[in-house]
Amino acid sequence: xxxxGRRTVNAQxxxxxxxxxxxxxxxxxxxxxxxxxxxxxxxxxxxxVLAYAELCAFDRLAEDARMAPTLAGRTAMCAMATVEFGHxxxxxxxxxxxxxxxxxxxxxxVAALETYHALTExxxxxxxxxxxxxxxxMAADFYREIAEFVDPSxxxxxxxxxxxxxxxxxxxHEVQAALAAQPAAAGRLALWARRLVGEAISxxxxxxADRDALMRLFLAGTGMAGVxxxxxxxxxxxxxxxxxxxxxx
Amino acid sequence: xxxxGRRTVNAQxxxxxxxxxxxxxxxxxxxxxxxxxxxxxxxxxxxxVLAYAELCAFDRLAEDARMAPTLAGRTAMCAMATVEFGHxxxxxxxxxxxxxxxxxxxxxxVAALETYHALTExxxxxxxxxxxxxxxxMAADFYREIAEFVDPSxxxxxxxxxxxxxxxxxxxHEVQAALAAQPAAAGRLALWARRLVGEAISxxxxxxADRDALMRLFLAGTGMAGVxxxxxxxxxxxxxxxxxxxxxx
Numbered sequence: 443x444x445x446x447g448r449r450t451v452n453a454q455x456x457x458x459x460x461x462x463x464x465x466x467x468x469x470x471x472x473x474x475x476x477x478x479x480x481x482x483x484x485x486x487x488x489x490x491v492l493a494y495a496e497l498c499a500f501d502r503l504a505e506d507a508r509m510a511p512t513l514a515g516r517t518a519m520c521a522m523a524t525v526e527f528g529h530x531x532x533x534x535x536x537x538x539x540x541x542x543x544x545x546x547x548x549x550x551x552v553a554a555l556e557t558y559h560a561l562t563e564x565x566x567x568x569x570x571x572x573x574x575x576x577x578x579x580m581a582a583d584f585y586r587e588i589a590e591f592v593d594p595s596x597x598x599x600x601x602x603x604x605x606x607x608x609x610x611x612x613x614x615h616e617v618q619a620a621l622a623a624q625p626a627a628a629g630r631l632a633l634w635a636r637r638l639v640g641e642a643i644s645x646x647x648x649x650x651a652d653r654d655a656l657m658r659l660f661l662a663g664t665g666m667a668g669v670x671x672x673x674x675x676x677x678x679x680x681x682x683x684x685x686x687x688x689x690x691x
Numbered sequence: 692x693x694x695x696g697r698r699t700v701n702a703q704x705x706x707x708x709x710x711x712x713x714x715x716x717x718x719x720x721x722x723x724x725x726x727x728x729x730x731x732x733x734x735x736x737x738x739x740v741l742a743y744a745e746l747c748a749f750d751r752l753a754e755d756a757r758m759a760p761t762l763a764g765r766t767a768m769c770a771m772a773t774v775e776f777g778h779x780x781x782x783x784x785x786x787x788x789x790x791x792x793x794x795x796x797x798x799x800x801v802a803a804l805e806t807y808h809a810l811t812e813x814x815x816x817x818x819x820x821x822x823x824x825x826x827x828x829m830a831a832d833f834y835r836e837i838a839e840f841v842d843p844s845x846x847x848x849x850x851x852x853x854x855x856x857x858x859x860x861x862x863x864h865e866v867q868a869a870l871a872a873q874p875a876a877a878g879r880l881a882l883w884a885r886r887l888v889g890e891a892i893s894x895x896x897x898x899x900a901d902r903d904a905l906m907r908l909f910l911a912g913t914g915m916a917g918v919x920x921x922x923x924x925x926x927x928x929x930x931x932x933x934x935x936x937x938x939x940x
Contacts, residue, residue, distance in 0.1 A: 497765075497766065497769070500753070500769055500773075501753065501756070501757065501769075504749070504750065504753035504754070504772065505753070505754065507750070508750065512794070513793070513794040513797060513798075514794060516746075517746065517779070517780075517783070517793075520746070520749055520750075520776050520779075521776070521780070523753065523773075523776075524749075524772075524773040524776045524777070527769055527770070527772075527773045528773070530766070530769075531766075531770070534766070544762070544766075545761070545762040545763060548762060549762075
């Protein structure tokens with residue numbers, strides 16, 4: 443069932459105006475972040491959310507592969523799914539090394555990620571391809587930004603598990619071929635991409651609002667002035683992907 | 692949707708009485724099997740059916756994993772799925788080495804394998820676990836028997852891709868734990884296993900009836916006297932699996 447229509451598209455990030463005392467509070471939070479137990483909570487959260495994201499990515503790519511019009515397309519998407527599962531395993535192993543059961547670390551993020559996927563269930567093969575590239579691409583950009591705020595070994599692991607591994611090329615090829623045959627499909631796909639972005643932002647906000655340590659890591663890393671620059675970088679990269687697909691934002 | 696109830700269980704192999712002239716024909720077929728083009732057709736068929744079987748196994752394990760009651764169970768079944776996809780890739784690569792596009796080699800077997808899976812869609816996690824062990828186990832036994840009739844390099848590849856990789860242990864653990872809590876479930880699961888066997892045999896018969904070269908390879912390998920011994924070996928191994936699960940046949 444495609445439940446993507448249930449919610450309205452919300453591709454705007456609502457940034458509340460900064461007032462002085464809120465900025466002060468956030469600076470205090472930022473100063474606290476060197477506290478080791480807090481660091482560890484944020485690290486476990488980050489590995490946990492990524493581990494569950496990879497497991498969901500496996501699930502969804504495996505499911506969407508069934509819509510492929512060709513066996514070659516189907517196996518290409520199955521291959522992406524297995525790559526994601528490999529990433530999940532690496533993250534789960536890192537959590538085990540930290541003495542944290544992966545299931546416990548993932549559990550707080552199950553609802554948000556399941557909600558994202560339930561609200562963005564592709565109805566067609568092309569929607570699945572665009573989701574695998576645009577949706578996952580944006581998530582990867584976000585994790586890449588956060589990776590800057592953790593220790594080098596965790597950062598290297600995150601960079602590794604969010605690597606694109608040929609997905610861009612595959613998506614561009616599939617979408618451009620489809621649009622060449624059916625130019626009118628572009629508007630619908632562009633709208634679909636907007637919905638993906640809206641739901642991704644919405645769920646990210648829920649996660650950050652729920653997980654103090656992760657929010658503190660994020661704010662300590664970016665600094666208050668850095669948040670909008672980060673959003674701009676992510677938005678720019680999103681626009682690049684849309685252009686590569688031949689879709690307007 | 693669980694469509695498993697649509698057909699009646701048919702766990703009997705119907706062996707027609709052998710009459711002299713039919714046996715003669717089959718002996719002639721057996722003598723012909725050394726003919727290289729015929730050999731090659733059978734080999735491509737064997738690799739094609741196995742490649743598609745592995746792709747289906749990936750699909751179905753990935754799907755059934757979602758019914759897991761725990762994240763640990765879910766990831767265990769996802770891991771099995773990725774192993775199957777790895778096998779699919781090895782078989783597809785072998786086909787490419789032979790100059791045959793994998794999609795072309797798999798195509799003749801799509802209908803039979805999709806029918807098998809459509810008729811044996813698990814309705815519960817335990818049915819999925821039993822299918823992954825009993826259904827796939829029986830298929831593996833059958834491929835192992837046919838592997839005896841091909842060149843050593845293909846045989847080694849087949850042995851590799853049908854390896855159990857810890858599945859037995861996982862299934863036995865899951866099913867025995869469930870039966871300890873709910874002994875009454877045993878009857879239903881045993882019936883389910885019978886249905887799996889019935890449908891597997893039924894689709895195998897369709898495939899062999901459709902693919903002359905594969906049938907010739909099979910009969911040339913077993914000899915007429917060998918068919919019933921082969922069936923007996925496969926039946927015995929099935930019975931062992933059922934005993935291991937704590938289910939009666």
